[in-house]
Amino acid sequence: MSALLATVRRRVVGPREELPARIAFAIVAFLLIVVAPSMLSDFRLGLLAKYLVFAIVAVGIALAWGRGGMLVLGQGLFFGLGGYAMAMHLQLAEAPDGQPPAFMTLTGAEHVPGIWGPFESTAFTLAMVVLLPMLAATLLGLLVFRSRVRGPYFAILTQALAAAFVIFLVGQQQFSGGTNGLTVMTFFGLDLADPDDKRTLYLIVVAVLALVFLIGRQLVRSRYGRLLVAVRDAEDRVRFLGYDPTLVKVVAFAASAGMAGLAGALFVPVVGIISPASLGIVPSIEMVIWVAVGGRLSLAGAIAGAVLVNYAKTELSEQLPSAWLYGQGLLFVVVVAFAPRGIAGIGEWLRENRGRLRRGRDATPAAATTVEEGA
Amino acid sequence: MEQLFSQIFVGLSIGSILLLVALGLTFTFGQMGVINMAHGEFIMAGAYTTYVVQQALGDGATSTAFLLSLPAALVVAGLLGLALEALLIRRLYGRPLDTLLVTWGVALILQQLARDLFGAQNVEVKSPGWLNGGTEVLGVGVAYNRIFIMVLALAATAGAWFVVSRMKQGRRMRAVMQNRQLAAASGIGTAAVDRRTFFLGSGLAGVAGVAITQLGSVGPTLGQNYIVDAFLVVVAGGLGKLRGAVIAALVLGLCNSLIEYWTEASLAKVIVFVLIVAFLQLRPQGIVAQETRGLA
Numbered sequence: 234m235s236a237l238l239a240t241v242r243r244r245v246v247g248p249r250e251e252l253p254a255r256i257a258f259a260i261v262a263f264l265l266i267v268v269a270p271s272m273l274s275d276f277r278l279g280l281l282a283k284y285l286v287f288a289i290v291a292v293g294i295a296l297a298w299g300r301g302g303m304l305v306l307g308q309g310l311f312f313g314l315g316g317y318a319m320a321m322h323l324q325l326a327e328a329p330d331g332q333p334p335a336f337m338t339l340t341g342a343e344h345v346p347g348i349w350g351p352f353e354s355t356a357f358t359l360a361m362v363v364l365l366p367m368l369a370a371t372l373l374g375l376l377v378f379r380s381r382v383r384g385p386y387f388a389i390l391t392q393a394l395a396a397a398f399v400i401f402l403v404g405q406q407q408f409s410g411g412t413n414g415l416t417v418m419t420f421f422g423l424d425l426a427d428p429d430d431k432r433t434l435y436l437i438v439v440a441v442l443a444l445v446f447l448i449g450r451q452l453v454r455s456r457y458g459r460l461l462v463a464v465r466d467a468e469d470r471v472r473f474l475g476y477d478p479t480l481v482k483v484v485a486f487a488a489s490a491g492m493a494g495l496a497g498a499l500f501v502p503v504v505g506i507i508s509p510a511s512l513g514i515v516p517s518i519e520m521v522i523w524v525a526v527g528g529r530l531s532l533a534g535a536i537a538g539a540v541l542v543n544y545a546k547t548e549l550s551e552q553l554p555s556a557w558l559y560g561q562g563l564l565f566v567v568v569v570a571f572a573p574r575g576i577a578g579i580g581e582w583l584r585e586n587r588g589r590l591r592r593g594r595d596a597t598p599a600a601a602t603t604v605e606e607g608a
Numbered sequence: 609m610e611q612l613f614s615q616i617f618v619g620l621s622i623g624s625i626l627l628l629v630a631l632g633l634t635f636t637f638g639q640m641g642v643i644n645m646a647h648g649e650f651i652m653a654g655a656y657t658t659y660v661v662q663q664a665l666g667d668g669a670t671s672t673a674f675l676l677s678l679p680a681a682l683v684v685a686g687l688l689g690l691a692l693e694a695l696l697i698r699r700l701y702g703r704p705l706d707t708l709l710v711t712w713g714v715a716l717i718l719q720q721l722a723r724d725l726f727g728a729q730n731v732e733v734k735s736p737g738w739l740n741g742g743t744e745v746l747g748v749g750v751a752y753n754r755i756f757i758m759v760l761a762l763a764a765t766a767g768a769w770f771v772v773s774r775m776k777q778g779r780r781m782r783a784v785m786q787n788r789q790l791a792a793a794s795g796i797g798t799a800a801v802d803r804r805t806f807f808l809g810s811g812l813a814g815v816a817g818v819a820i821t822q823l824g825s826v827g828p829t830l831g832q833n834y835i836v837d838a839f840l841v842v843v844a845g846g847l848g849k850l851r852g853a854v855i856a857a858l859v860l861g862l863c864n865s866l867i868e869y870w871t872e873a874s875l876a877k878v879i880v881f882v883l884i885v886a887f888l889q890l891r892p893q894g895i896v897a898q899e900t901r902g903l904a
Contacts, residue, residue, distance in 0.1 A: 304705045373885070380889050385643045385704045389839045390885065396836050397881045404874020514836065518712055525709060558720040565713025569706050570696060 257533075265439045275428045280547060282435040282503045284540040285442050286496050291523050291539035292442075292449045292532050293492030298521065299529035300453060301485040302465030303383075307391030308493045309517035310398045311366035315494025316507040317402075318365060320415035321349055322358035323501065327419060336410050346408055355421075366494030367487040374483035383468070392514055399513040414508025417501055425505055438499050442536070445492050449532045452488065461485055522561070525568050528577025537576055614748045615869045616862065621754045623861025624761035625823070627854060628816040629834045630841035631764055634853045635809030636689070637842050639785045640802060642697055643708040644689075647838065648831025649718035650810045653688055654681035654817020655826040656726060659733050671736040674818075681814035688718075689810020693803060715831070722828040730825035739822060753822040760819050764812060769850050771808065781805050844884055846894025855895050860884075 269281060290308055297303045324334035333346070351357050373394070377387060402409045409415070423430040452458055463471050464478045471478050501507050510516075520539075527538020542564070549557040568575060574582075629651060636642050658677040665673040692714060700707045735753060742751040772778035783791040784801045792798045820830065841860060845852030863883065868876040888894075 302705075304708065376885055376889060382888055385708055386843055388705065388708060389643070389836070389843060390888075393836050393840055393881055393884075397878045400877045401874050404872065514832070518709075521709065555720060555724060558723075559717055562713045562716035562720065565716065566696065566710050569709040569713070570700060573706060 262439075262443065266436065270432055270435065275431060278435055279431060279503070280544075281540075282431075282438045283500070284543045285435075285438050286499045286503055287520070287523065287543055288536040288539040289442050289445050289496035289499070290493045290520050291527065291535035292445050293489030293496075294520060294524045295527075295529055295532050295535035296449050296452065296492075297485050297489035298524060299531070299535070300458065300465065301461050301482055303482060303486055304385070304388040304521070305391050305486070305489060306388045306514075306521065307393075307395035307398075307517055308489070308520050309395040309512035309514075310391075311370065311490040311493035312497035312500070312517075312520075313398060313402070313507070313509075313512040314366045314369065314497065315362045316497030316501050316512075317409070317415065318352060318358055318361045318494075319498035319501045320417055320507050321352040322355065323417040323420060324415055325349065325353050327417070334415075336413070336415070337407070348408065362498040363491045363494050366490040366497075370487040370490030371483055374486045375479065378479040378482045378486075392517065395512065395517045396514050399509040402509045402512075410508070412509060414506050414510070415501075416506045418505075420502035423502070425502055434502055438503065441495060441499060445495065446532060446536065449488075449492075452485075453532065457481070457484070519561075522565055522568075524575075525573075526564060526575050528575030530574060531577035534575055534577025541576070610747045611869070613746050615865045617745075617748055617750060617754075619862035619865035620858065621758065621861070622864055623858035624758040625816075625819070625834075626837055626841050626861055627857035628757065628761045628764060628819055629813070630838040630845075630853050630857055631761075631768055631850075632809040632812035632816065633838055633842045634768070634845075634850055635781075635805050635812070637839070638849065638853075639781055639805055639809075641704060642806070643704055643711065643839075644692070644697075644810075645708055645712040645835065646688075646692060646715040646718060647711075647810070647813050648833075648835035649715045649722075650685040650688055650813035650831070651817040651820065651834060652722060652826075652828065652831040653718070654685050654814030655733070655821050655830055656722060656731075656817075657681040657684045657814065658818045658821045659726070659731050659826055662733060667734075670734050671738065674736045674739075677818050678815060681818045682811040683814075685814025685817065686807040686811030689806045689813075690803060692810075693806040697806070698799075698802075719828045719831075726828070728828070730827035732825050733821035735822055757819045757822065760815070764815055765850065765854060768808075768812065772850065777801075777804060840881075840884055844887060844894055849894070852895040 265285075270278060273281060290312060294305060294308060297305050321334075324336075328334045333349075337346075352361070373390075377390060382390065403412055405411075418425055420430075420434060423434055425431065425434070453461075460471070460476060460481050461484075464476075464481045468478045471481070497507070500511070523539040523542045524535045525538070526542050527536065528534030546557060546561070549560060572578060632650070633644075633647060636644050636647065657680050658674065661677040661680055662670065662673040665676070692711070696710055696714070697707060700710060739753045739756055742749055742754075744750065770778075772781065780791070780796050780801050781804075783794070783796060784798050784805075788798055791801075816834075817830075820826075820834075837860070841853055841856045844860070845854075845856030860880065863880050864876055867879050871879070
């Protein structure tokens with residue numbers, strides 16, 4: 234009987250050392266699903282939905298950068314691919330049958346342009362939201378990692394890619410809406426002006442974030458996750474052991490791109506608009522700072538960082554716009570230079586130094602753990 | 609035909625601006641391996657220095673002010689770089705990705721500082737009389753300020769080349785870059801060499817800033833427009849190689865203007881980027897590679 238109970242316990246709550254993490258997950262889920270919608274005003278809930286969308290991007294960055302050592306400075310590209318795919322579909326859905334979307338009729342277009350056509354289909358759009366960014370990342374990753382471009386060079390290339398993408402979008406005004414971007418009013422039957430429908434949308438965002446977090450966690454804990462960390466810390470040794478580091482890195486890069494695309498697709502209904510202003514070099518590097526603040530080695534930390542930094546941004550930039558810009562710069566400098574493990578690092582630091590704090594100075598120093606840089 | 613000549617001239621002009629902007633990076637990034645995202649803000653500082661010098665000397669002395677601002681911008685931007693190196697970058701050697709992010713934070717702070725000091729509105733720098741107007745070569749209209757930028761880019765490159773390959777300081781710089789520990793063991797003060805290299809690289813950004821005042825108005829985010837292209841020039845050219853940077857800058861400038869001529873501006877940017885990625889497939893080390901037996 235007790236053996237049966239133990240089995241049931243193991244199946245439901247998992248091994249003992251997993252317990253704290255699972256309880257924390259349950260508490261956060263409860264807060265987000267039950268408490269937040271009943272406590273927050275519609276406006277605040279909308280903001281929280283936006284922060285959680287950003288948290289989805291952050292999980293991907295923590296995976297590629299924290300675990301894989303690939304500093305991705307161009308996530309705006311993948312975010313934009315997902316976002317524009319979704320916005321194109323929603324605009325076509327809003328336009329009368331066979332008619333081009335409203336912004337195109339202003340310039341006198343009479344037909345739906347060819348590249349927009351397939352996005353009429355819901356299934357195609359939902360697939361493209363994830364596949365398009367992953368495909369782009371896979372292609373770039375295969376080319377770039379194979380020729381062993383890495384570290385800062387890779388970072389600069391991704392940044393240049395995001396910059397080129399924005400220039401392209403602005404230039405192709407007749408297809409992309411130029412600097413104005415694309416605006417949407419509805420989301421698969423949800424009216425984005427209606428508070429109840431916005432609540433439903435918020436819950437969809439929470440569900441997608443939970444899914445992305447669990448996928449990321451599974452990746453990190455699997456055998457593949459260990460291989461990824463090994464590639465980050467000693468790529469050549471992994472190569473000598475007979476693995477192909479290129480493929481290992483491409484998988485993580487593509488996964489992070491897919492997550493960014495998914496986030497972009499949700500960003501469109503949550504905010505109601507997607508434009509080049511939220512995809513360029515500056516927004517892309519801001520995404521990295523969320524993860525740096527939260528803790529690049531921890532997926533949960535990355536989520537916390539995205540929510541906290543964006544909350545601070547909303548609050549401070551309303552009241553003291555100048556102070557926020559200084560604050561953001563200082564945040565970059567202080568966190569990256571002096572606290573590379575971010576918020577998540579505080580807990581780890583306390584755990585490692587618990588003995589020392591209790592026993593005072595005599596205790597042996599804890600093993601030095603530093604954040605290793607990917608070569 | 610004249611159209612083609614005109615595009616080639618535009619390309620050379622863009623190329624010389626790229627070269628001027630990237631020249632400083634061949635020192636800080638190429639020689640020292642430091643990714644300084646605040647490099648663009650040093651360019652901005654150089655541009656504002658020109659503005660300040662001009663305001664201080666008044667309307668009558670536009671020419672003098674412009675010429676004076678060349679050395680002034682070198683010193684201002686150089687000192688900014690020196691401070692950045694001493695306060696932050698020193699602590700981050702061996703963490704290139706973190707250096708990138710930290711200097712980006714510094715860039716944000718410098719931009720806001722410029723906004724608070726000079727206002728969010730762009731300011732105008734007056735051109736000295738001898739830079740107004742232009743002439744005609746092979747039937748193509750050629751503006752004097754574009755020629756000036758080409759000459760300045762040439763002069764700055766020649767100066768940089770002289771320092772690196774003919775002066776004692778340059779020899780030490782190359783020694784530290786090739787093998788830091790061996791250089792230190794041979795009695796070279798590597799920390800001092802780092803400081804001087806950084807001063808020089810940052811100062812060159814300031815000089816580029818002076819040239820850029822001739823192309824448009826000066827604003828707090830001026831540097832952002834150039835920084836990504838500048839890094840691409842250095843990556844494509846090969847690290848720390850002046851020759852590579854010169855070739856890469858001119859080729860990129862020409863590609864940009866010629867592809868723009870055949871297609872359009874927004875497509876040209878994307879095509880040029882694809883070309884760079886393709887080129888790095890063939891030569892991951894850039895145009896001029898450093899000979900090494902180490903693992904790439």
